[in-house]
Amino acid sequence: xxxxxxxxxxxxxxxxxxxxxxxxxxxxxxxxxxxxxxxxxxxxxxxxxxxxxxxxxxxxxxxxxxxxxxxxxxxxxxxxxxxxxxxxxxxxxxxxxxxxxxxxxxxxxxxxxxxxxxxxxxxxxxxxxxxxxxxxxxxxxxxxxxxxxxxxxxxxxxxxxxxxxxxxxxxxxxxxxxxxxxxxxxxxxxxxxxxxxxxxxxxxxxxxxxxxxxxxxxxxxxxxxxxxxxxxxxxxxxxxxxxxxxxxxxxxxxxxxxxxxxxxxxxxxxxxxxxxxxxxxxxxxxxxxxxxxxxxxxxxxxxxxxxxxxxxxxxxxxxxxxxxxxxxxxxxxxxxxxxxxxxxxxxxxxxxxxxxxxxxxxxxxxxxxxxxxxxxxxxxxxxxxxxxxxxxxxxxxxxxxxxxxxxxxxxxxxxxxxxxxxxxxxxxxxxxxxxxxxxxxxxxxxxxxxxxxxxxxxxxxxxxxxxxxxxxxxxxxxxxxxxxxxxxxxxxxxxxxxxxxxxxxxxxxxxxxxxxxxxxxxxxxxxxxxxxxxxxxxxxxxxxxxxxxxxxxxxxxxxxxxxxxxxxxxxxxxxxxxxx
Amino acid sequence: xxxxxxxxxxxxxxxxxxxxxxxxxxxxxxxxxxxxxxxxxxxxxxxxxxxxxxxxxxxxxxxxxxxxxxxxxxxxxxxxxxxxxxxxxxxxxxxxxxxxxxxxxxxxxxxxxxxxxxxxxxxxxxxxxxxxxxxxxxxxxxxxxxxxxxxxxxxxxxxxxxxxxxxxxxxxxxxxxxxxxxxxxxxxxxxxxxxxxxxxxxxxxxxxxxxxxxxxxxxxxxxxxxxxxxxxxxxxxxxxxxxxxxxxxxxxxxxxxxxxxxxxxxxxxxxxxxxx
Numbered sequence: 001x002x003x004x005x006x007x008x009x010x011x012x013x014x015x016x017x018x019x020x021x022x023x024x025x026x027x028x029x030x031x032x033x034x035x036x037x038x039x040x041x042x043x044x045x046x047x048x049x050x051x052x053x054x055x056x057x058x059x060x061x062x063x064x065x066x067x068x069x070x071x072x073x074x075x076x077x078x079x080x081x082x083x084x085x086x087x088x089x090x091x092x093x094x095x096x097x098x099x100x101x102x103x104x105x106x107x108x109x110x111x112x113x114x115x116x117x118x119x120x121x122x123x124x125x126x127x128x129x130x131x132x133x134x135x136x137x138x139x140x141x142x143x144x145x146x147x148x149x150x151x152x153x154x155x156x157x158x159x160x161x162x163x164x165x166x167x168x169x170x171x172x173x174x175x176x177x178x179x180x181x182x183x184x185x186x187x188x189x190x191x192x193x194x195x196x197x198x199x200x201x202x203x204x205x206x207x208x209x210x211x212x213x214x215x216x217x218x219x220x221x222x223x224x225x226x227x228x229x230x231x232x233x234x235x236x237x238x239x240x241x242x243x244x245x246x247x248x249x250x251x252x253x254x255x256x257x258x259x260x261x262x263x264x265x266x267x268x269x270x271x272x273x274x275x276x277x278x279x280x281x282x283x284x285x286x287x288x289x290x291x292x293x294x295x296x297x298x299x300x301x302x303x304x305x306x307x308x309x310x311x312x313x314x315x316x317x318x319x320x321x322x323x324x325x326x327x328x329x330x331x332x333x334x335x336x337x338x339x340x341x342x343x344x345x346x347x348x349x350x351x352x353x354x355x356x357x358x359x360x361x362x363x364x365x366x367x368x369x370x371x372x373x374x375x376x377x378x379x380x381x382x383x384x385x386x387x388x389x390x391x392x393x394x395x396x397x398x399x400x401x402x403x404x405x406x407x408x409x410x411x412x413x414x415x416x417x418x419x420x421x422x423x424x425x426x427x428x429x430x431x432x433x434x435x436x437x438x439x440x441x442x443x444x445x446x447x448x449x450x451x452x453x454x455x456x457x458x459x460x461x462x463x464x465x466x467x468x469x470x471x472x473x474x475x476x477x478x479x480x481x482x483x484x485x486x487x488x489x490x491x492x493x494x495x496x497x498x499x500x501x502x503x504x505x506x507x508x509x510x511x512x513x514x515x516x517x518x519x520x521x522x523x524x525x526x527x528x529x530x531x532x533x534x535x536x537x538x539x540x541x542x543x544x545x546x547x548x549x550x551x552x553x554x555x556x557x558x559x560x561x562x563x564x565x566x567x568x569x570x571x572x573x574x575x576x577x578x579x580x
Numbered sequence: 581x582x583x584x585x586x587x588x589x590x591x592x593x594x595x596x597x598x599x600x601x602x603x604x605x606x607x608x609x610x611x612x613x614x615x616x617x618x619x620x621x622x623x624x625x626x627x628x629x630x631x632x633x634x635x636x637x638x639x640x641x642x643x644x645x646x647x648x649x650x651x652x653x654x655x656x657x658x659x660x661x662x663x664x665x666x667x668x669x670x671x672x673x674x675x676x677x678x679x680x681x682x683x684x685x686x687x688x689x690x691x692x693x694x695x696x697x698x699x700x701x702x703x704x705x706x707x708x709x710x711x712x713x714x715x716x717x718x719x720x721x722x723x724x725x726x727x728x729x730x731x732x733x734x735x736x737x738x739x740x741x742x743x744x745x746x747x748x749x750x751x752x753x754x755x756x757x758x759x760x761x762x763x764x765x766x767x768x769x770x771x772x773x774x775x776x777x778x779x780x781x782x783x784x785x786x787x788x789x790x791x792x793x794x795x796x797x798x799x800x801x802x803x804x805x806x807x808x809x810x811x812x813x814x815x816x817x818x819x820x821x822x823x824x825x826x827x828x829x830x831x832x833x834x835x836x837x838x839x840x841x842x843x844x845x846x847x848x849x850x851x852x853x854x855x856x
Binding site: 035060062066087088091096098100102104105106107108109112116117119120121122123126138142143146147148162163166185318319320321362363365366377378379380381382383384386391394397398400401403411412415416417441443457 | 583584585586588593594597600601604713714715731735736738739742743747750751753754755756757758759760761782783786789790794795796797798800801802803804805806807808809810813814815816818819820
């Protein structure tokens with residue numbers, strides 16, 4: 001089957017659909033009319049609370065059969081009215097993969113998990129369906145693994161396979177990028193593209209990231225305040241960059257960059273963008289600016305600054321289920337100095353988290369030494385070392401121990417009898433803009449607020465070394481920019497900040513030093529600008545530079561742009577009339 | 581103060597790995613390869629046997645039989661350690677209780693009989709449940725006409741176990757790092773002990789809330805994948821239990837065990853010892 005013209009008729013059709021959750025004060029969906037054609041690849045976009053997830057839950061009947069609120073209008077899926085049908089029946093037409101897909105896995109092994117649906121429905125060909133679904137997403141080799149042994153990306157593929165085993169016509173995937181690292185997210189999207197192209201499965205994804213929308217979706221459905229604003233082919237949709245930005249979906253960097261320098265057209269990829277820029281350069285529409293001397297260069301790195309943390313020939317590892325020792329960090333030496341903004345990058349399992357926990361003194365190394373502020377971590381308890389280094393876990397909920405954000409922030413300084421704890425806590429809460437939410441339980445906050453709350457917990461510990469594990473993971477773009485701005489602001493309080501991340505925007509915009517880890521060793525210790533120009537280091541560590549940097553590489557710009565502003569500075573201001 | 585080192589045993593991580601090894605019978609062993617219904621049958625045989633006699637010789641022989649079964653099932657150190665500690669405390673308690681309440685050796689012996697019976701039961705439980713991974717146990721329960729919800733709860737409970745242990749470890753670590761440690765250890769470390777007990781109790785609040793939040797997705801996903809449907813429609817059950825095979829090996833193990841139990845009774849009848 002080719003991806004050309006889809007067979008006739010919409011696979012999903014909602015007419016005058018409204019829905020209100022039981023007990024809610026207003027409608028979550030209001031008067032929605034949506035048609036999704038068979039074989040389409042739809043990205044549903046929109047701000048938080050725009051009703052994206054609720055809309056998608058009407059497709060498989062969870063609304064109104066599981067969430068029995070006030071339901072009006074009609075949803076037809078594969079020609080069947082969902083009101084007349086049931087969740088069980090609809091699950092053979094629509095498969096749903098959740099944002100927190102880990103909780104969707106209910107069986108111990110991968111094969112059992114995938115077979116769960118077909119076996120429950122008593123399908124005689126359950127074994128073939130299981131094998132087929134495993135093959136379709138390319139995870140046959142994982143069939144006998146336990147689900148808790150899987151990486152995030154693998155677990156997501158298992159969740160996908162488990163809904164595919166029911167041979168649905170439509171697959172809904174809720175924010176795959178949120179919980180996965182970029183390489184895994186790309187993998188998921190590639191698989192979804194295969195399913196869409198080779199098996200004719202209609203794919204609906206909920207997505208915040210315009211880059212993924214541009215690269216994979218065929219059409220874009222913009223939701224706002226419980227109703228669709230429009231549903232357009234992707235190129236047309238991305239052309240409305242301003243409107244998307246207003247709904248919390250900033251344009252992809254290449255779209256933004258080209259607009260800044262006055263190149264017309266909506267590039268869907270870096271290659272597209274390069275072609276457009278070259279054409280306009282040849283046509284004289286844009287021209288390169290004269291080489292500038294004032295391009296911000298990376299700060300000089302004098303070696304005599306105070307060392308905040310020193311690791312010497314450190315080796316570490318953990319026991320696995322079989323009892324063997326799995327090495328994680330291998331003969332690693334590094335010195336972190338005052339004023340460093342360190343980004344720790346590398347694929348999953350490269351040892352980023354372990355290294356941070358060793359630096360924070362939570363673990364002590366099996367081999368070698370770690371010195372924190374001049375103190376060997378072996379000589380003090382973790383509870384004492386936390387006065388020098390604070391480690392913020394990847395999942396913010398794991399840092400919430402108390403019933404309110406205020407109590408959580410105060411826990412550390414109050415226990416250490418810091419004078420005037422209340423004033424300190426107030427000041428910190430104000431700084432992360434959480435004063436008005438201070439008395440709420442951290443778990444009830446939004447993703448961005450949760451991150452800021454954990455940052456407040458870290459700041460209240462007043463450490464010399466602050467270590468953050470994936471602080472921008474699962475955040476939408478504006479919350480992410482918020483967190484990056486706050487990190488940039490920390491220099492006055494924190495001597496040295498280390499961030500383990502997959503987010504290359506964060507690396508490009510914030511870091512002054514990048515440590516690339518691979519197989520438990522530091523394979524590169526450099527600046528972001530130098531790193532992004534070295535494909536030999538990037539590829540094995542599964543690193544992909546930000547789009548605008550890729551475009552700079554493609555066009556041979558020097559110095560390499562790390563932000564859209566730096567990119568625009570390479571071009572002379574657009575002559576009047578070039579902007580349309 | 582002594583230097584810190586990485587602990588490989590008796591750490592939370594170790595407990596997690598041990599639980600996983602125990603639950604999923606990764607150590608193998610005689611019973612792991614058997615039909616789960618046969619294992620349950622074997623367990624019932626061993627569990628009932630000690631309650632039909634007051635003969636201490638028979639009980640001792642059954643205890644030895646139980647110990648052999650535990651060895652054959654390759655029970656791990658954590659569970660076995662807990663068993664030994666439990667039995668040890670039980671004996672100390674018996675001795676103390678007997679002395680305090682004015683009893684003498686005969687009282688201890690009287691109570692010893694019950695302890696021995698419970699000991700045989702525990703050994704059999706260890707051997708059987710270490711050998712049954714949750715899937716097998718759940719399938720066997722289905723085959724024995726338990727309600728599907730019970731069978732599922734067994735396997736889902738095991739699925740949640742590593743998650744809960746991990747959640748617990750994280751929360752305790754959070755407290756360890758952020759809660760001020762006690763000023764000193766106190767006499768016999770009582771301050772440290774109180775500190776840890778308090779942390780353990782306080783850990784439950786965040787664990788419950790975090791878990792409750794994630795269960796919502798689980799319940800929706802179960803619904804969408806026919807879990808409720810399977811409780812009404814019998815075909816799913818037929819497929820699940822269709823893979824169970826009662827083979828010659830199962831029959832042999834059951835026969836040998838029955839014979840061994842009979843031997844225990846024979847030994848008891850030959851050299852009987854009764855209390856007081």
